[in-house]
Amino acid sequence: MSKDQISPLKKKFLVPLAYIVTRVYLSSIRLKIVNEDALRKHLEKGRKAIGCFWHQRFFGALGYAKRFSIFSPSVMISNSRDGEIIAQVALRLGFRPIRGSSSRGGKEALAAIVQDLTQNTCVAHAVDGPRGPKGVVKAGLIRMAQLSRAAIFPIYISVDRAWITNSWDRFLIPKPFSRILIRWEDPIFVPEELDSDAFESIRSDIENRMTRGHAKDDLGWGWKRPL
Numbered sequence: 001m002s003k004d005q006i007s008p009l010k011k012k013f014l015v016p017l018a019y020i021v022t023r024v025y026l027s028s029i030r031l032k033i034v035n036e037d038a039l040r041k042h043l044e045k046g047r048k049a050i051g052c053f054w055h056q057r058f059f060g061a062l063g064y065a066k067r068f069s070i071f072s073p074s075v076m077i078s079n080s081r082d083g084e085i086i087a088q089v090a091l092r093l094g095f096r097p098i099r100g101s102s103s104r105g106g107k108e109a110l111a112a113i114v115q116d117l118t119q120n121t122c123v124a125h126a127v128d129g130p131r132g133p134k135g136v137v138k139a140g141l142i143r144m145a146q147l148s149r150a151a152i153f154p155i156y157i158s159v160d161r162a163w164i165t166n167s168w169d170r171f172l173i174p175k176p177f178s179r180i181l182i183r184w185e186d187p188i189f190v191p192e193e194l195d196s197d198a199f200e201s202i203r204s205d206i207e208n209r210m211t212r213g214h215a216k217d218d219l220g221w222g223w224k225r226p227l
Contacts, residue, residue, distance in 0.1 A: 012018070015088040016172050022089060026063035028176045033064075034183040042187060043071050046149035049122045049187070052141055055129035056227070057157040060174040061182055065094040072096050074116050075124045076109055095124065110140050110147075117148040127210075134169040136150065137207040142190055142199055151187035154210050158183075158217035164227065172227060181217050185209060 034059035051073070053061075065073060074096045076120055077087045087097035098116055100109040113123055125144070126136045145152050161178040165171040174180060190202060 005148055008061055014094075015085060018085060019089050019092045022062065022093070023120070024177065026060075029060060029063070029174055029178070030179045031061075031064060032179065032181045034181065035186070036067075036182075036184055038186055039184050042151060042153075043068075046121070048117055048148055049206065050141065050145060050148075050150045050152050051122065051124045051155050052127045052137075052152055052206070052210075053124070053155040053157060054135065054169070055126040055132075056134065056169040056171055057159075057214075058124075058126060060159055060162075060172065060178075060180045061155075061157050062093055064182060068122070069094040071122050072120060073124050074098050074113070074120060075123045076100055076113060096120070110143060113144055114147045117144075117150055123150070127206075128169070132168045135207070135211060137210065139199070139203060141206070142194075142203050145188075145190035145195070146192055149192070151189050152206065153187055154185035154206060154213065156181070156183040156213040156217055157208070158184070158214060158221060158227075160221040162227070170227065179221075181221075183213065183217060185213065 002214045006173055039049060039051070073094070075090060075098065077083045077090060077097045077099060079099050083099070087099065091095050098112050100112050113125070117123060123144075125141060127141045128135060141152065144150070157180065159172060159180045162172040163175060165173065167195040188202075188206060191198075194202070211226075218226045
């Protein structure tokens, strides 16, 4: 057995347990959704979409993916042993895992997502993951949109109460019974042909939008500064 695989016994018991704990925990969180119709109408027309978010904030929104199960959203998950457990839990939460690593072999990970979008309609993508820097939109998002012809939909995820970890991105774990706002930006379309200046302009514009959008929503919950 590869060191990156989990044993059948662990898979049989650990994955269902992790899923149940996650679902029970997420069920205590109250969600408020804004501008979801923009994405739904886009997908219902058979168009492709990339939902992009900060790595720091995805955990509290995991249960929300069930609302899009009809579109079978994909997500990149590493090939590690921990990644195998996460992938199995993600399947049960409504995601379709694509195994790979954007930190090791980034070109291969990008190619895998673009290939997936030739057959499917949407992907969830942490634009500054998996190792940062925090709050920086990586160029892979723009290349992904160029190659797949998918529209980019920034997702703003903010929470009224959360534990903040000491990880590179100050990862947020919403406290039980907290409230989360999930707000969708209108679609951003990326031309197939871009010179380096236009490419950077789009990348930095999305980064600035996401920074401002999250700051607005964080401060709206009463945080003293953006998370």
